[in-house]
Amino acid sequence: MHNKSIAELRRGLHSGEYSSQELTRVFLDRMQRHQALNCYITVTEEQALEAAARADAQLAGGKAGALTGIPIAQKDIFCSKGVKTSCGSKMLDNFISPYDATVVEKFHDAGAVLLGKLNMDEFAMGSSNETSHYGPVRNPWDADAVPGGSSGGSAAAVAARLAPGATGTDTGGSIRQPAAFCGITGMKPTYGRVSRYGMIAFASSLDQGGPMARSAEDAALLLQVMAGFDAKDSTSVDRPLPDYTAGLNEDLRGLKIGLPREFFGAGLNSEVAARIEAAVDEYRKLGAEVRELSMPSLQLSVPVYYVIAPAECSANLSRYDGVRYGYRCAEPADLTDLYTRSRGEAFGSEVKRRILIGTYALSAGYYDAYYLKAQKVRRLISEEFQRAFAEVDVLMGPVTPTTAFGIGEKTADPIEMYLSDIYTIAVNLAGLPAMSIPAGFVGDKPVGLQIIGDYFTEAKLLNIAHRYQQVTDWHGRIPQGFE
Amino acid sequence: MSLTSEQVNKIAHLARLGIDASDVDAYARDLSGILDLVAQLDAQQTDQVLPMAHPLDQAQRLRADVVTEEDQRELFQALAPQVEEGLYLVPKVIE
Known part of the structure; x- marks a missing residue:
C-alpha cells in the first residue's frame, strides 16, 4: 500500500x-x-x-x-x-x-x-x-x-x-x-x-x-x-x-523552453548538468522547442535574498519575547534580561545570525543602503523573468549545483551553505511558481530538474512535469531499504 | 565591509538577543562575510527603479469594520509562561 x-x-x-x-x-x-x-x-x-x-x-x-x-x-x-x-x-x-x-x-x-x-x-x-x-x-x-x-x-x-x-x-x-x-x-x-x-x-x-x-x-x-x-x-x-x-x-x-545560460555556469557539477541536459532532450522528444537565453541579474539573487530574508526574519521573530508563549528563561533579573536571555537561549546559531544581519540592515542609517537597495534589485530580477516569459513558456535548469552533500559538510561556513540555493532563490524574489522533479541520479543520489513558469501557471507546470513522468521512471525509484 | 565585535554586541542588544561572549568573534566574521556578499549590489544602477514590496505589486486589501474574532483569552493565556488573573506576568518594570 x-x-x-x-x-x-x-x-x-x-x-x-x-x-x-x-x-x-x-x-x-x-x-x-x-x-x-x-x-x-x-x-x-x-x-x-x-x-x-x-x-x-x-x-x-x-x-x-x-x-x-x-x-x-x-x-x-x-x-x-x-x-x-x-x-x-x-x-x-x-x-x-x-x-x-x-x-x-x-x-x-x-x-x-x-x-x-x-x-x-x-x-x-x-x-x-x-x-x-x-x-x-x-x-x-x-x-x-x-x-x-x-x-x-x-x-x-x-x-x-x-x-x-x-x-x-x-x-x-x-x-x-x-x-x-x-x-x-x-x-x-x-x-x-x-x-x-x-x-x-x-x-x-x-x-x-x-x-x-x-x-x-x-x-x-x-x-x-x-x-x-x-x-x-x-x-x-x-x-x-x-x-x-x-x-x-x-x-x-x-512548448517553448528557455535555458538560462547563468544556470549552467562554472559552479554546476558536470554530472548534474548532464542529467539536466538529458531531461531537456526528453522534452525535445515530446515536441518542445528549446532555446538558450541570458538572464544576467540572476547572479544577484543570492545577495538580494540575504538582505531581504534576514530583514523580514528579524522583524517577524521579534514576536518571540518569552512573555505570551514559547520559551522563557529561568529567573530573569529584569524585563530586558527576560527578552535577551529567552531569545538567546532558545534560538540556534543560524537563526541568530539572520536576526543579527537583518537587524543591522534595518537599523538607523542603513535601511536605504541595504533593504531598499535590495528591493530595487529585486525588481530588476523580476523584470528579467518577465522579459524571458515574453520569449518562452517555461524556464528549465538544475535545482541545485550538486547532489545531496554530506551531513556536517557545510555547517562550518554559512555562506557556502547559502550558495547551495543559488538556482532557487530568484524564483522566490520574483514570486513565481516552480517545480523540482526527479531527473536521474549521479551515483545513487537523485538529481532534480527545475521548471519555472510565469505567474499562476501551476497547472501548466504540473502538465509539463506529468508528461515527463509518463515517459521516464525516475520518480518511481525507491531508495534501498524502503521498498 | 567588516563588522567589529563591538558592532555585533550593539546589534545583538538592538535585537534583544543574547549571544555568548565566546561566539561574538565568530558572528563578526560570519556577518562580515554576508555583508561582503551583499556588497555586489552596490555596482547595480538602481536610481530609476521602484522598490518591489509584493511580487505581484498587490496593495493591501481592506475589509469591513466588523468583529470577526471571539474572545479566546483563556485559551491563549494557557500557553503563557506566567499569568495571573488574566494578566501576563513579567519582572517588575518600575521600582
Missing part, C-alpha cells in the same frame, strides 16, 4: 479494497520502523486513527471529500490545533497551537488524515535540515547525506514512503531543494496562491507553502486542496482556482 500513489489510494479506499484505518496503520508502522531518519518531530497516532475511523464512516456513507482517508503529514511550520507546533525550534518546543493554519484546516476539511508533524530547519532557515532543534534528518538515499532543507523532513518522509504526500514551505528553495536531494516532486506555487495564515512566518514577502509528493499527479491533488483565496492572509490572491488535474495530459508539442 505504501508504494501506491495518492490517486491509486483514493481508488483503493473508494472501492473498499482497504480501509483508511488499515492504510493509516501501514504508515504509522513504517514511521515507527524508520525512526532513524528523524523525519517526524511529532507523531499524532491517536488523532490519526480517530480521523481514519471517521473517514471510513464517510467513505461507507458515500460522503467522501477530495482526500478522505488519505494519510498526509504537515511540515511543523503549519499550526495545528491541539498539536505541538515547534517550527524546529527550542523556542516553540512547548507550543501547542490553539488554532489551525488555513492549510491544515483545508486538508482536514478534505478528509485527509494527519500522520504527524515533520522535521525542518529551525524557523525554515537552512538548506540541510541541520539547524533543527530536533537534530538532522537523514537522506533515505544515503544516511550520511543531508535531505536538503528547510523542508527536509517532508522530502525524506515522502521519499522513504513514510507519508504518501506532505506539505512544505519555500522561502528561498525550501521545497525544491530537498525535493531534488530526495528524488521527489515538489512545487512552490505563485506567491499568494496558498494561504500563509497559521504558517509560521520567516520572510513574509517570500514565504509560500506548497505540495511535496512522489509524482506531479499527486502534487496536483494536494495543491488542489491547499490553494485558494483566504481572507485571513492579507497577501492572498483572490483569483479562481483552476482544476489542477484536468490538463495533466495536454500535449507538449510547440
Whole structure:
C-alpha cells in the first residue's frame, strides 16, 4: 500500500479494497520502523486513527471529500490545533497551537488524515535540515547525506514512503531543494496562491507553502486542496482556482523552453548538468522547442535574498519575547534580561545570525543602503523573468549545483551553505511558481530538474512535469531499504 | 565591509538577543562575510527603479469594520509562561 500513489489510494479506499484505518496503520508502522531518519518531530497516532475511523464512516456513507482517508503529514511550520507546533525550534518546543493554519484546516476539511508533524530547519532557515532543534534528518538515499532543507523532513518522509504526500514551505528553495536531494516532486506555487495564515512566518514577502509528493499527479491533488483565496492572509490572491488535474495530459508539442545560460555556469557539477541536459532532450522528444537565453541579474539573487530574508526574519521573530508563549528563561533579573536571555537561549546559531544581519540592515542609517537597495534589485530580477516569459513558456535548469552533500559538510561556513540555493532563490524574489522533479541520479543520489513558469501557471507546470513522468521512471525509484 | 565585535554586541542588544561572549568573534566574521556578499549590489544602477514590496505589486486589501474574532483569552493565556488573573506576568518594570 505504501508504494501506491495518492490517486491509486483514493481508488483503493473508494472501492473498499482497504480501509483508511488499515492504510493509516501501514504508515504509522513504517514511521515507527524508520525512526532513524528523524523525519517526524511529532507523531499524532491517536488523532490519526480517530480521523481514519471517521473517514471510513464517510467513505461507507458515500460522503467522501477530495482526500478522505488519505494519510498526509504537515511540515511543523503549519499550526495545528491541539498539536505541538515547534517550527524546529527550542523556542516553540512547548507550543501547542490553539488554532489551525488555513492549510491544515483545508486538508482536514478534505478528509485527509494527519500522520504527524515533520522535521525542518529551525524557523525554515537552512538548506540541510541541520539547524533543527530536533537534530538532522537523514537522506533515505544515503544516511550520511543531508535531505536538503528547510523542508527536509517532508522530502525524506515522502521519499522513504513514510507519508504518501506532505506539505512544505519555500522561502528561498525550501521545497525544491530537498525535493531534488530526495528524488521527489515538489512545487512552490505563485506567491499568494496558498494561504500563509497559521504558517509560521520567516520572510513574509517570500514565504509560500506548497505540495511535496512522489509524482506531479499527486502534487496536483494536494495543491488542489491547499490553494485558494483566504481572507485571513492579507497577501492572498483572490483569483479562481483552476482544476489542477484536468490538463495533466495536454500535449507538449510547440512548448517553448528557455535555458538560462547563468544556470549552467562554472559552479554546476558536470554530472548534474548532464542529467539536466538529458531531461531537456526528453522534452525535445515530446515536441518542445528549446532555446538558450541570458538572464544576467540572476547572479544577484543570492545577495538580494540575504538582505531581504534576514530583514523580514528579524522583524517577524521579534514576536518571540518569552512573555505570551514559547520559551522563557529561568529567573530573569529584569524585563530586558527576560527578552535577551529567552531569545538567546532558545534560538540556534543560524537563526541568530539572520536576526543579527537583518537587524543591522534595518537599523538607523542603513535601511536605504541595504533593504531598499535590495528591493530595487529585486525588481530588476523580476523584470528579467518577465522579459524571458515574453520569449518562452517555461524556464528549465538544475535545482541545485550538486547532489545531496554530506551531513556536517557545510555547517562550518554559512555562506557556502547559502550558495547551495543559488538556482532557487530568484524564483522566490520574483514570486513565481516552480517545480523540482526527479531527473536521474549521479551515483545513487537523485538529481532534480527545475521548471519555472510565469505567474499562476501551476497547472501548466504540473502538465509539463506529468508528461515527463509518463515517459521516464525516475520518480518511481525507491531508495534501498524502503521498498 | 567588516563588522567589529563591538558592532555585533550593539546589534545583538538592538535585537534583544543574547549571544555568548565566546561566539561574538565568530558572528563578526560570519556577518562580515554576508555583508561582503551583499556588497555586489552596490555596482547595480538602481536610481530609476521602484522598490518591489509584493511580487505581484498587490496593495493591501481592506475589509469591513466588523468583529470577526471571539474572545479566546483563556485559551491563549494557557500557553503563557506566567499569568495571573488574566494578566501576563513579567519582572517588575518600575521600582
